[in-house]
Amino acid sequence: MRAIWTGAISFGLINIPVKIFSAVEDSSLDMDMLDQKDHANIKFKRINENTGKEVPYANIVKGYKIDDKYVILEEEDFEAADAIKTKTIDIQSFTAEKEIDSIYYEQPYYLKPEKNAIKAYILLRDALEASGKVGVTNFVMRNKDSLAILKPYKNIILLNRIRFAQEIRDTKDLKVPKAASINKKEMDMASKLIEQLSEKFDISSYKDEYTSKLLKIIKDKASGKKQSKSKLKVVHKQSDDLMAMLKASLESKKSS
Template structure:
């Protein structure tokens, strides 16, 4: 398993060096597109509309069009943005866990502690467990600023990306606002049906039956000799080996000093605000000032996570046409190239980032 990101978690002046790994993977059988006449591999080519030449990825830039003009953005342009060099997961809020709407959650990453001592990692994990709160964070990954949450699962800190508030659509279906009356008998029958299906959720009990049947179909075709020579059909496969460079250990300041300094900083901010208030109005503030925090952009709702049962679908069998033999090669899942940078406490710029494919 390769790290996709390297940096540190910061809350207050506490620094927690970590590496991030993708928490999920796809189990789908890898399939290719082939010509139905001769089984030849279909490949897509990137061709320039001006010169007509086939273009490699290294010579491809991105562009923005406003309808009249086009602005070309190079890799150097993206790397020059301040957030492109940010290698920190910054905690901006600790919120009640039930305020995180599951609809806003995205991809998950396991966070592995780095450095000489995991004490700061263990402290953050314990704080989240004891307070039953979720940390709202901001971070940068693959040239994008992202919103996310930190939570604990099986003693591991998990970073989960979130959609920004304006990325979640608001809908209003007319049927939902219907005033149809639901009878007492209907309610009782629905409750009885729920009781029949009631149980504890066990993910291991559910299987992707479509992929199982597809694998069985492929194996049957291989056993019956309905296959083509893979190398002759698809050509030689490129070498996909390669590993990311090991990141440098981040400098970790004394944990107790960092905690005390963070608390003193917050208290100092409240005292300063109180003095300014007295000097301008001559009255004592009646309430405790809330510490400033960056806008999280996340939607807070009271919705709690609900587990839904997966229903398996069966694939329809189809007859082989024309007696033509086709084949598919089983290929492993391709891993993403790591987009990582070396992390040093207190430095938010100057780190080199590997461009992900």
């Protein structure tokens, strides 16, 4: 794995030099875009809109438009915005993880300590484990201010980036009613169905089956094997009689 950020965790007066590694990888297949006529690869180029010529990546700079003119930003400008945050994961407080709604979670990363910081790293990891709490942090990665939590995961400290409150869209425009005329029998039956389908969550029992099936189709096509059309599962028409649908659902689960 390749480190994508290098800096330090700030824990009181303790600095713990660490490197950040992505904790996840995409399980989907890497597809290329091709011309339908001759299957030639489609290339995307960085074109100067004035000259029509391609611009080498090394010659590209970042700019922000103000009054029809661009202000060009250098790497030092990004760091100058908050030099401390660009190199420090500052623990600002500790809280119970359950207090953070799942809608805020964005991306997990692994933190690996430098050799001279292993003891301090383990101290923080084990202290978090003992407290049952997570550290709330603020730092800058890839020129973006990031909010995150630190928590123990197996034998490492996991950094999970979370969204700021202003990044979450308001639900008021969806216009979903707050209530409906649900009677007690319907609620009891729905609760019974939930109970019947309840089980201990085991992440290992869930697999990305679509990607493996798609890869099989690709290999079959490459070998000239004809594909049989998949039959769609029949979905019964929604009934206004919720009790009847709930009973049918319960019976369906019992017979399976």
